[in-house]
Amino acid sequence: MIDRIKNYIPKKYFVQNLKDSTIGHIKIAIVREVTNPLIIRSTDSEATITLRMSDGTEVVEIPPRKLKSREKLLGLQLCREFGAVHDSVRYNIIDGKEKLNNVNSALFGDTSTKTNDTAGLTSRAIYDWAYSIRDVTDITDKLQHNALGEDGTMWNEVEGKQRQSLFMTEYVLPETYFPHFVTIDNTTPELFLHLLFCILNQHRYGAQTTTNANNMNNHIVAIGFDDFEKPINSYLVSKDWHAEKDSEEPNLKTVHLFVQEKMKEVYGEANLVKDLKGFLSLVLNLWKEEDRKTLQSIYVSAIQQVDSYMKDIKMVKK
Numbered sequence: 001m002i003d004r005i006k007n008y009i010p011k012k013y014f015v016q017n018l019k020d021s022t023i024g025h026i027k028i029a030i031v032r033e034v035t036n037p038l039i040i041r042s043t044d045s046e047a048t049i050t051l052r053m054s055d056g057t058e059v060v061e062i063p064p065r066k067l068k069s070r071e072k073l074l075g076l077q078l079c080r081e082f083g084a085v086h087d088s089v090r091y092n093i094i095d096g097k098e099k100l101n102n103v104n105s106a107l108f109g110d111t112s113t114k115t116n117d118t119a120g121l122t123s124r125a126i127y128d129w130a131y132s133i134r135d136v137t138d139i140t141d142k143l144q145h146n147a148l149g150e151d152g153t154m155w156n157e158v159e160g161k162q163r164q165s166l167f168m169t170e171y172v173l174p175e176t177y178f179p180h181f182v183t184i185d186n187t188t189p190e191l192f193l194h195l196l197f198c199i200l201n202q203h204r205y206g207a208q209t210t211t212n213a214n215n216m217n218n219h220i221v222a223i224g225f226d227d228f229e230k231p232i233n234s235y236l237v238s239k240d241w242h243a244e245k246d247s248e249e250p251n252l253k254t255v256h257l258f259v260q261e262k263m264k265e266v267y268g269e270a271n272l273v274k275d276l277k278g279f280l281s282l283v284l285n286l287w288k289e290e291d292r293k294t295l296q297s298i299y300v301s302a303i304q305q306v307d308s309y310m311k312d313i314k315m316v317k318k
Contacts, residue, residue, distance in 0.1 A: 001286070001294050002189045002301070008279045013225045015186050018106065018309035025185035025229050026192065029222040029263050030199065031255050032067075032130060032178040036215035037141075037171035039207035040066065048170045050136045053235075057242050058136045060172055064127035067180065070205050071198040072108040078197055079104045082299035098316045103299065106306040107191045119315055124187050125195055130178040131238040133250045139176040143169055172206075177255045179237040183229055190302035196220075196283050220280060221256045224267035232266045 006014075013024045040062050042049050051061040072091075079085035085102035094100055094112040097119035104110075109123030132139060184195060203214035224230065237259060241250070248254065263272060273279055286295050310316045 001282075001298065004282060005189045005193070005279075008273045008275065009223070009225055014189050014192070016188070017312070018186070018188065018191075018305055019312045021186055023227045025183055025226065026187075027224045027229065027232075027263075027267075028182045028184070028195075028199070028220055029224070029232075029259050030180045030182065031219045031221050031252065031259055032180050033217045033219060033252055034172055034174050034176040034178075034215060035203075035217055036174060036213055038176075038205060038215045039169060039212070040172055041170070041207055046142070046170060048136065048140050048172060051131065053131075053239055053242070055239065055242055059134070059238055060132040060136050060139060060176070060178075062130040062178060062180075064129055067130065067205065068108065068123075068125070068127045070209070071195075071202050072104065074202045075104040075108060075194060075198045078194065079299070082296055084299045084303050101307060101310045101316050103191065103194060103302045103306055106309065107187070107194055124184055124191065126183045128181040128183075128233050129235065130180040131234045132172075133177050133179070133238055133241050133255060139173050140170050141173055143171065175251070177250055177252065179234045179255065179259050181233055188302070188305050190298050190305060193283065193298055194302065196280075197287075200280070200284060201287075219252070219256060220276070221259050222263040223273040223276060223279075224263050224271055225273075226267060226271050230266035232262055237262055 009026060013026055015022060040048050040060060049061045049063070050058050052058045076085060076089070076091055079102055080087075085104055086099050088095060089099050089102060089105075092110075094105070094110050094114075096114045096117045097112045100106075100110055100112055100119060100121050105121050107124055109121050111120040112118055182195070182199065184192060187195075199218050199220065202218070203216055204212070205216050206212075240262065241255075241258060245254070245258065286298075289295075307316075311318045
């Protein structure tokens with residue numbers, strides 16, 4: 001499986017030892033498609049996070065952590081499935097630096113804050129901010145909710161009157177598209193696969209994920225590689241859309257093609273994965289096979305790589 005990956009992305013863009021620090025990176029271009037109402041908010045519980053761009057358009061803005069945290073959480077669950085993380089590790093709870101010795105922490109970064117045993121690993125997966133293609137007024141709606149009592153009504157049994165526990169929530173509507181980019185460097189093919197598994201199989205983002213259903217599909221539309229990272233990000237793609245296609249109603253196909261073209265402009269065809277559909281089918285089909293020996297072998301290899309790295313940097317004992 002690992003040798004087949006190198007048919008799509010040259011070997012030089014991966015490292016053999018995670019301690020190595022070399023030039024070369026891989027950039028994943030994603031179109032994130034909202035499929036159910038999505039809540040993206042900060043300190044204001046009634047307002048969506050937005051940014052006013054230089055052309056006056058106000059777009060919805062998703063901070064990197066709101067995307068990365070959900071994919072990192074799925075990554076932790078995958079590592080548990082294949083024994084690639086200590087049983088005591090919980091999301092954002094690392095009890096001692098030796099617990100950093102796991103595949104998910106090596107990819108996404110983590111910190112141990114245990115007294116007299118603090119340490120941290122930086123993330124190898126760098127997440128861009130995400131900006132919507134369309135103006136916030138076209139893709140959001142604000143709804144009023146109420147906090148019902150046990151009887152399912154607003155009646156306050158103690159005070160004998162109606163309660164006033166009403167609140168507003170603003171939602172990002174379905175068929176909203178966010179160009180997005182994740183950059184990874186100094187990684188092995190195994191950790192790269194782990195990242196792809198997390199992106200392609202996570203579908204629940206934003207606030208109230210324990211209440212709301214799946215609300216986002218992630219479409220990888222291009223994968224570029226080069227010695228140096230190219231100047232392309234979600235803000236620039238959104239800005240270019242407004243300048244070039246503002247009169248056009250966006251849909252998944254048009255946004256998909258637009259992001260692909262922008263990647264081709266900065267990377268050139270030679271530095272893009274040519275048979276992207278074939279590559280992604282190869283990755284996704286690993287989960288459809290009845291025999292999971294290939295998946296298990298990928299994670300066993302990743303565990304060995306991370307363990308060697310942690311010992312090399314003396315974060316865990318040999």
